[in-house]
Amino acid sequence: MSPPTLAELRPEQSGTVTRVGGERAFRRRLMELGLVPGTRVTLRKVAPLGDPLELEVRGGRISIRRRDAASVELER
Amino acid sequence: MTLPEVPRVVLVGNPNTGKTTLFNRLTGARGRVGNYPGITVERSVGRASLSASADTAAASECAFEDVPGCYSLASRSAEEQIAIDALLGRHDSVRPDLAVVVVDATNLERNLYLTLQVLELGRPTLVALNQMDALRDAGVEVDAAALSACLGVPVVPISAARAEGLDALRAAIATQLASPTLPPSDGWRWAPSDALRADLDAVAAHLGDERPEGTSDSAARALALWALMSVDADDELEDVPAALRLAVLDVQRAARAAGRDLDAEAITARYAFIDRHAPAFVRRPAEAPKAWSERVDTWLLHPVFGFVAFLAIMFTVFQALFAWSDPAIGLIEAAFAAAGGAARAHLPEGLATDFIVDGLIGGVGSVLVFLPQIVLLFTFIGVLEDTGYMARAAFLMDRVMNKVGLHGRAFVPLLSGYACAVPAIMATRTMERRRDRYLTMMVVPLMTCSARLPVYTLIIGALFPAGAWLGLPTQGLLMLGMYLFGTLMALVAAAVLGRTVLKGPRVPLILELPPFRRPHLGSLARLVSSRARVFLSEAGTVILAGSVVLWAILTFPRGSEEVTALEATRPQVEASSEGEAQTEALAALDAEIAGARLRNSLGGRIGHAIEPVIEPLGFDWKIGVGLLGAFAAREVFVSTMGVVYGVGADVDEESTTLRERMKAERRADGRPVYTPLTGLSLLFFFALACQCVSTLAAIKRETAGWRWPLFTLAYMTALAWVVSFVTWQVGSALGA
Numbered sequence: 001m002s003p004p005t006l007a008e009l010r011p012e013q014s015g016t017v018t019r020v021g022g023e024r025a026f027r028r029r030l031m032e033l034g035l036v037p038g039t040r041v042t043l044r045k046v047a048p049l050g051d052p053l054e055l056e057v058r059g060g061r062i063s064i065r066r067r068d069a070a071s072v073e074l075e076r
Numbered sequence: 077m078t079l080p081e082v083p084r085v086v087l088v089g090n091p092n093t094g095k096t097t098l099f100n101r102l103t104g105a106r107g108r109v110g111n112y113p114g115i116t117v118e119r120s121v122g123r124a125s126l127s128a129s130a131d132t133a134a135a136s137e138c139a140f141e142d143v144p145g146c147y148s149l150a151s152r153s154a155e156e157q158i159a160i161d162a163l164l165g166r167h168d169s170v171r172p173d174l175a176v177v178v179v180d181a182t183n184l185e186r187n188l189y190l191t192l193q194v195l196e197l198g199r200p201t202l203v204a205l206n207q208m209d210a211l212r213d214a215g216v217e218v219d220a221a222a223l224s225a226c227l228g229v230p231v232v233p234i235s236a237a238r239a240e241g242l243d244a245l246r247a248a249i250a251t252q253l254a255s256p257t258l259p260p261s262d263g264w265r266w267a268p269s270d271a272l273r274a275d276l277d278a279v280a281a282h283l284g285d286e287r288p289e290g291t292s293d294s295a296a297r298a299l300a301l302w303a304l305m306s307v308d309a310d311d312e313l314e315d316v317p318a319a320l321r322l323a324v325l326d327v328q329r330a331a332r333a334a335g336r337d338l339d340a341e342a343i344t345a346r347y348a349f350i351d352r353h354a355p356a357f358v359r360r361p362a363e364a365p366k367a368w369s370e371r372v373d374t375w376l377l378h379p380v381f382g383f384v385a386f387l388a389i390m391f392t393v394f395q396a397l398f399a400w401s402d403p404a405i406g407l408i409e410a411a412f413a414a415a416g417g418a419a420r421a422h423l424p425e426g427l428a429t430d431f432i433v434d435g436l437i438g439g440v441g442s443v444l445v446f447l448p449q450i451v452l453l454f455t456f457i458g459v460l461e462d463t464g465y466m467a468r469a470a471f472l473m474d475r476v477m478n479k480v481g482l483h484g485r486a487f488v489p490l491l492s493g494y495a496c497a498v499p500a501i502m503a504t505r506t507m508e509r510r511r512d513r514y515l516t517m518m519v520v521p522l523m524t525c526s527a528r529l530p531v532y533t534l535i536i537g538a539l540f541p542a543g544a545w546l547g548l549p550t551q552g553l554l555m556l557g558m559y560l561f562g563t564l565m566a567l568v569a570a571a572v573l574g575r576t577v578l579k580g581p582r583v584p585l586i587l588e589l590p591p592f593r594r595p596h597l598g599s600l601a602r603l604v605s606s607r608a609r610v611f612l613s614e615a616g617t618v619i620l621a622g623s624v625v626l627w628a629i630l631t632f633p634r635g636s637e638e639v640t641a642l643e644a645t646r647p648q649v650e651a652s653s654e655g656e657a658q659t660e661a662l663a664a665l666d667a668e669i670a671g672a673r674l675r676n677s678l679g680g681r682i683g684h685a686i687e688p689v690i691e692p693l694g695f696d697w698k699i700g701v702g703l704l705g706a707f708a709a710r711e712v713f714v715s716t717m718g719v720v721y722g723v724g725a726d727v728d729e730e731s732t733t734l735r736e737r738m739k740a741e742r743r744a745d746g747r748p749v750y751t752p753l754t755g756l757s758l759l760f761f762f763a764l765a766c767q768c769v770s771t772l773a774a775i776k777r778e779t780a781g782w783r784w785p786l787f788t789l790a791y792m793t794a795l796a797w798v799v800s801f802v803t804w805q806v807g808s809a810l811g812a
């Protein structure tokens with residue numbers, strides 16, 4: 001079974017980043033936003049149509065698309 | 077943009093930190109907008125005075141540069157490279173005397189990531205801790221003194237939106253400029269591992285000219301780290317020396333072979349530093365009170381109310397562009413018509429007067445007529461951006477827009493396209509990424525703009541019976557159908573172009589929902605006036621030149637046998653009647669002569685020349701002349717057809733005379749030129765072809781070159797031709 005990803009969180013659920021996948025520029029950008037392994041992430045909001053997702057990372061907020069969030073693996 | 081010798085200060089920071097608001101606050105009305113060389117990213121530079129104090133040792137004035145917002149200095153393209161270039165004075169920029177990092181205190185850790193990168197460069201740096209007001213609302217405390225101790229540089233808490241702390245910021249900048257202090261240990265707040273440090277030294281050895289004289293080893297390492305994080309086998313960076321590139325690729329290969337992940341090492345190390353020290357300078361309440369902004373969001377992002385509010389706001393924008401701008405547009409048109417009339421009355425009849433009236437005055441009028449919509453649209457965009465609603469609109473609509481590869485923010489430009497493509501193309505600036513902007517620009521001209529309406533009205537009114545279908549008026553249905561058709565084609569074009577011509581590497585979309593706040597009138601006025609200025613000086617000149625060229629094409633050469641023959645009948649016409657009848661007969665003759673002139677002009681000949689190309693679409697050469705005239709603006713098709721058919725230029729789309737003339741028009745074999753099938757083919761052609769000099773001028777301005785406007789012209793014309801061709805050929809085969 002594949003590990004759970006950020007895209008599978010429900011609102012107000014949290015997880016700890018274990019791995020960030022994807023192509024280099026893509027994963028670099030996600031990590032630079034603070035999604036480095038070991039970071040606690042909470043899903044705060046889901047747009048009414050189901051995408052994008054608003055995350056809380058280190059007290060700050062950022063929204064990314066569900067498809068992009070699926071590259072971030074979590075540990076619940 | 078050259079500025080006199082004053083100290084230079086760059087403002088860098090994440091997107092949405094209020095950096096531009098701060099820039100506006102500091103420079104007042106003195107900021108100027110230009111472009112970074114070679115790329116279509118706006119460069120804002122402005123002078124500002126720093127203190128009214130008597131401290132003569134401190135700098136009293138400086139020049140600020142507002143560097144485009146970025147989450148990191150690591151870059152993949154020339155566009156992302158701007159920040160590092162501006163900080164180090166590489167390429168065309170001058171090395172700044174001070175870097176002010178604008179930090180959003182409500183997203184502190186993420187903003188500090190960029191701050192650490194800036195510090196590593198070992199240049200004089202200062203941190204402006206912005207959004208302190210929003211921070212208080214959220215119940216969070218940030219200790220500026222502790223943060224300053226942690227970073228080793230001054231930290232000044234401010235609120236750019238509420239103009240708080242700006243004097244302290246000015247004073248701190250003045251002090252830093254007077255006696256620059258470098259951050260301790262050359263700005264490095266974290267120590268790279270031995271392995272990473274060895275890698276950095278290996279790359280730094282190949283910096284060559286990229287390492288200016290006097291650069292410390294640690295600053296060289298910072299540049300090496302930038303290269304290590306940025307260079308790729310397929311990046312689009314500019315001016316990276318070949319030796320440096322090779323060194324980076326070597327180190328990356330060796331690291332991969334050793335099972336190391338250099339990107340993760342550096343990024344994790346920076347965040348580890350931030351996480352370790354955060355408790356010293358930031359205190360967050362265990363249970364944050366819900367800010368009022370959050371409560372507003374529960375409604376504005378509600379699955380039902382959210383969309384109701386969204387539609388209401390967008391309808392208002394649309395209504396403003398479509399209806400509110402009308403009186404101003406009418407006024408401008410009337411003023412230029414009056415100016416033209418006055419000029420004609422006072423100048424001798426002749427070619428020079430025609431040029432002044434029709435070419436120049438008409439041309440300037442055709443530029444200014446865009447201003448009301450541009451001013452209105454940017455007023456709305458400014459308010460929507462400043463309040464934070466635009467980010468919500470993008471959050472709401474992203475899912476839908478993303479289906480065809482467009483950014484959530486492309487919604488407003490597309491909607492504006494229903495009024496006019498010119499302001500809509502200018503509105504693509506609200507998107508950060510080049511690909512998103514270009515893709516939107518390419519498809520906006522397919523939206524049914526208001527200039528197509530008169531053309532549709534003429535064609536539908538003249539060629540389609542006013543019957544009913546299922547109890548609904550067919551003409552109205554056809555009009556509605558054309559709107560839907562344009563919209564659908566724009567979405568299809570976006571999906572196709574986004575997967576082909578504008579296909580790029582996948583980068584995560586990043587949106588931020590900033591807290592709601594009141595718009596700042598000064599910034600708003602500046603946004604609107606700078607947009608209007610840019611339009612007039614850059615797009616306007618191209619539009620004016622285009623109008624004059626089109627006027628010349630449709631005017632020269634003046635004489636021909638046909639014209640001379642018609643002129644020869646003038647005495648006869650004069651003698652044959654008198655009074656009102658004579659005036660009418662002479663007017664009819666003048667219209668005939670104007671028609672003959674146009675038919676024999678260069679434009680008329682071009683119409684003949686392109687006939688073989690447009691014949692398979694069901695068009696004859698006279699329609700070809702109309703299509704050519706329509707390039708000035710689509711609605712000009714109507715008056716051009718009026719002239720071609722000798723009815724006069726003063727016709728409008730409701731003119732029965734013109735409609736009758738069109739219906740009476742016959743082909744060589746005696747069949748009527750205009751049938752409903754010709755009409756349909758013509759409608760599709762107008763829906764899809766980029767018949768608009770102004771649109772092309774706007775794209776040229778926004779993409780800083782002719783490549784994309786020419787591409788737009790080519791693909792839209794090809795699309796129009798193919799669709800009209802299929803329509804006419806299939807329709808003819810079916811016997812329509």
